Amino acid sequence: MMARKKLFDSLVTGDAHPAAGPPPGNRSRDDVPASRPLRSMGHSLQELQKSSVQDIPIDQIRPSAIMDRIDVNEGIEDLVESFRTSGQEVPIKVRVTSDDKPYEVVVGRRRLAAAKALGWSTIRGFVTQLSDDELLLALGSENSARLDTSFIGRAQLAHLSFEEGYTQELVAKSLGVSQTLVNFMLNIYRSIGPEAIAAIGDAPGIGRGKWQNLQRALKESEIPSSDVPAMIESNMDRFGGDAEAAWSRQNASGDHDERGMPESTRRFEVLLRALQDKPARKAAEKPPSPAPRKLGSGSAATVRKQRELVIKLGKSATPELLDYLEERLEQLVAEYDANNDRP
DSSP states (O other), X not given: OXXXXXXXXXXXXXXXXXXXXXXXXXXXXXXXXXXXXXXXXXXXXXXXXXTSOEEEEGGGEEOOSSOSOSOTTTTOHHHHHHHHHHOOOSOEEEEEOSSSSSEXXXXXXXXXXXXXXXXXXXXXXXXXXXXXXXXXXXXXXXXXXXXXXXXXXXXXXXXXXXXXXXXXXXXXXXXXXOHHHHHHHHHHHHHHOHHHHHHHOOOTTOOHHHHHHHHHHHHHHTOOGGGXXXXXXXXXXXXXXXXXXXXXXXXXXXXXXXXXXXXXXXXXXXXXXXXXXXXXXXXXXXXXXXXXXEXXXXXXXEEEOSSOEEEEEOTTOOTHHHHHHHHHHHHHHHHHHHHTTOO
């Protein structure tokens, strides 16, 4: 029995052979080296030890360059309260890095944010070894498994992945979509712009069709991204109530109804409604043509425009008058330049 215990201990430590024992010819049955299945079991136990949950210092974890959420703190109050009352139930996942901080968060950015909000110094998590490609696939898998995933969050993940040098094929694989859909995501994200998208947020429940509508509306309005936050705020009272009523009707039997309309979804709807609200406009009246100004006895007249001076000859004038005026104009312009210190 003792020999078997030593054999099991050796599986955990990775040493399948006892440190000391009888010569090979005198081994007992209990002293036989571990078979291949037993060695595999030992390897699995080692891996289990490596991937066990640890208390990871929060200040040693850096954020990932690829983020699948626009605002990780939106609606985080419930999670913070759950952490405060019940503790952390689901570990996060980090990978080992060689940067200024030893860990990079892979899965669990909201849990990490909640722990930071509570002032925790450590957070429970798995420490893994992942390549860059494996990191992207893990992020895509986590994104697909979430119930509150958003179209624009996935589009941001695609955009940031390209910024980091990933191939379109791998990005499509990580998101579980076609490369054609990845192109749609990138077009919408880049056309609307990160600044406007950050002002809106993840907007759960808003699909590709509505984001395309917003893309067109912003393009037609020619409103710069920097004006989007002010536009949302100034129209919240006007369109916020209607947007929430429509959302409540649509989600009356869904899970979202109990939690209320997400604020980022409200911001999206307000912005889209404000952009699509085009009050009837009367056709602008054509401004009257400027009246000619007669010169001298009426042999010539001028019509003044913003940056033009048109000279028209009267019926009694001859074309030589234009030659005379042209020569005098050259002299007048030279005098003007001299008086105004122009070279």
